[in-house]
Amino acid sequence: MILVIPSPNLYIRSSKFLNQYLYMEYNFREIEKKWQEYWHDNRTFRAEDKSSKPKYYVLDMFPYPSGAGLHVGHPLGYIASDIFARYKRLKGFNVLHPMGYDSFGLPAEQYAIQTGQHPDITTKTNIARYREQLDKIGFSFDWDREVRTSDSAYYKWTQWIFIQLFNSWYNPETNKAEPIDTLIPKLNNYSSLSEKEQSDLLLEYRLAYLSDTMVNWCPQLGTVLANEEVKEGVSERGGYPVERKLMKQWSLRIKAYAERLLNDLDGIDWTDSIKEAQRNWIGKSVGTSLKFKVENSKSEIEVFTTRPDTIFGVSFVTLAPEHELVQQLTTSEHKKEVEEYITFAKNRSERERMADVKKITGVFTGAYAIHPFTGKQIPIWIGDYVLLGYGTGAVMAVPGHDSRDYAFAKHFDLPIIEVVAGGDLSKESYDAKEGKLINSDFLNGKDVKAAMKKAIAVIEEKELGKGKTNYRLHDAIFGRQRYWGEPIPVYYKDGIPHVLNENELPLTLPEVDKYLPTETGEPPLARASSSWKKDGKYDYEYSTMPGWAGSSWYFLRYMDPENEKAFVSKEAVDYWQNVDLYIGGAEHATGHLLYVRFWTKFLNDLGFISVTEPAKKLINQGMIQGVSSFVYRVGTNVFISKNRIDTAFSADELKQVGMESNDAHVTQIHVDVNIVNNNVLDIDAFKNWREEYKNAKFILEDGKYICGSEVEKMSKSKWNVVSPDLMVEQYGADALRLYEMFLGPLELSKPWNTNGISGVSNFIRKLWRLYHKDDVLNVSNEPATKPELKILHKTIKKIIHDIENFSFNTSVSNFMICVNELTELKCNKREILEPLAIIIAPYAPHIAEELWQQLGHTESVTYAAFPECKEEYLVESAFNYPISFNGKTRFFQEYDLALPKEDIEKEVLTLEQTQKYLEGKTPKKIIVVHNKIVNIVV
């Protein structure tokens, strides 16, 4: 029979089909769909509220459902946590593995401002898209517990927690939060104050409080930002400039928890880098407060120092420009200069200030302080290197032993006194806490440590100051002048803030005509209709809560998501406790992860929950970077293959592309990575990619166009975004899951390279073939042989070790080795293949379910029992010893493991090869390490 081929194109297509039919026996498209539907219909991953099983809580960091959807980097952590959750189910745990959305946030609101579309609609659309993408990857989430922070049923409780914060104060004696009622009896003459005065006084104690605060004001976003939302002087989202501004704002008193937030880090299994970042952010420093009298004045300046030992090295005092004593101290001769400087400092934006940290600015006030020990005059300066928000907003400057004071002194030519020997003060300050004290009266001759003790003792004795601890951590500003957030459940009556009653919650987000501030600069909520008032007459608070409010307690809501009576029931927390394994990005180190710890401790203080930390173990997954591809354009529309850039073109080539000379300028242009395969450009796809390239001409190498490449952040503008949907479409969800894990250690950042995915795709087909012959299940019930059992149990052992150490990349390798070895042995024994299907199920759940079913099981593999490793199959009787000379392995020799060291030593020396390497010399020493190595020292 003659096969007539109508066109080469069709032929290629039909042959592709043929190959699929012949080799791609495993139809992942059908099978993955089948099991995803099965899991959904049977609610396979539902966590039990009550169970005799031990519990295990695996949580992923709350995603914000952005409009761009997921790229291949997002699911990395979800896949890892999913593997762990599935593993724990196989190990007999009742697993809570939920997912939901942190759905309030800026992008939906910005989109609303531009288009007028209600952020709720945008958010719902984005969530639907997210869900669709997540479902394709086969995650084992318990979707019955989904929460969304923008649902009023959820934010009702976020508001409720805010009210608890408002109604509490931090009692330093019991070292925990208590209801505000326990404070009132401690306040003198409270009852004699007016209502307004009482309110103002209590606001100084409440954990949620209203005050005039220096805030990070972002004019472009029209809102204030928390410190951790500001990066390098611009807003983290959007990159807009930020300035300092004094505003009446709601804040949370997180600073009260600083010490506990710091200490409790020791008890949790988080990465060192996150703990370190939190320690730095909290920034505890122990020192002394010290008062300086001001000459010819009743005022005193209080400074904070960690180096009281250097008190005799003080040569001036510096105040922050905003310091309250500045006006009062400044002498009339210096008034003008000082005022100019204050104006200058105020108008300098945060960004400018940071950009030129090294630029030293300051001004003399004309006033002098009196040194508490020497009685000498000390000039008082103002400088913006001193921050009002830290310590007392004033420093005793010791230029000899503090590099910032040194720089200031050098710049303004102020005296530098050496009080600790060991440095060279003509070059730089000597900041080290080592050396003997000099020029220091009663401290002379002591080392720094002893001098510090002595100085503190004398300072306290003379009542000049006392020991003090400072934290860098600021209270968290809690109001945002935005629309798309939780309304703060507060109304104002005669200028006094009141919180709503619990039965008045939720205070739902009102409709507004526009999502912009009002003409008078009030937040968007001020646009709500005039009926949006408490009891029809009192204004509500117009600020909304920040993005991190809802995410500070969501791990609790998953335990009891439907509860209408409480944010979570006590029984639910008593059972689920806290998160056993939390996986997410390291970028939340000082934001979310600090706030969620704070709220957890607060809720614990009030007795609502039994835990003091949200998560026992935390793992940070690395970023997946993109690999960008480049084409090189010469002239207007000619593209030159990468390795031809520096080579001359032949006259023929020039003619072909219509160019006159060799030396046109080369431009590097990003090209969509989806039309590049192994650096080879798909030229036809490129011509169709954009209209302007339709008639592009090419200078090739070996008949191909080779692109350049570079590792960059994955982003739309760099054309290097790879979507998980496409990977699932082409290779299947199991392949994507395996490949993401196979790429490298979870915590490390690594570039995405689609090329390698064919490796795991082959592996899945090989696995399938182990169980099948001509696409029909072919499994034998014969007992397995010893070598087969050894392969299985070796693999079980390694997989358990790998999963428990979160080394998912090596477990994928181990599966490959296992399947390769079993294929080699042509093993198709049920005794081997059944346990294999179970251990691979957490990684590749779809194919595992299908194999499990074909093996005759009617229940999902999800709740099978993870096989035990039987060591007896792994014992060896002999070991092939590497024989090394001076540590270099030269050859191998097998010896019985029962053979004593001395005998091995003797045996080795008799070997012909040993004599060859000894070259007639006598060995100095022979080291035999049982089951490891033989080393001969020559």
Next chain:
RNA sequence: GCCCAGUUGGCGGAAUUGGUAGACGCGCUGGUCUCAAACACCAGUGAGAAAUCGUGCCGGUUCGACUCCGGCACUGGGUACCA
């Protein structure tokens, strides 16, 4: 500047924590099948002709170092006048 990671073939990475460096996979080369190609399968693949040399660089400890210690360089992330 400070803090935290990291640096191993052409590429992603492995090494039971001091005991055979380069597992596993990609890519590449050769072969089988095919008129040919793709797919699949088989073999090879750190460098070097070899002796040997090889885990960012220099030094140390050790019978033996990718692994431990001291110093340095580079890359990535965080942070920033915190007294």
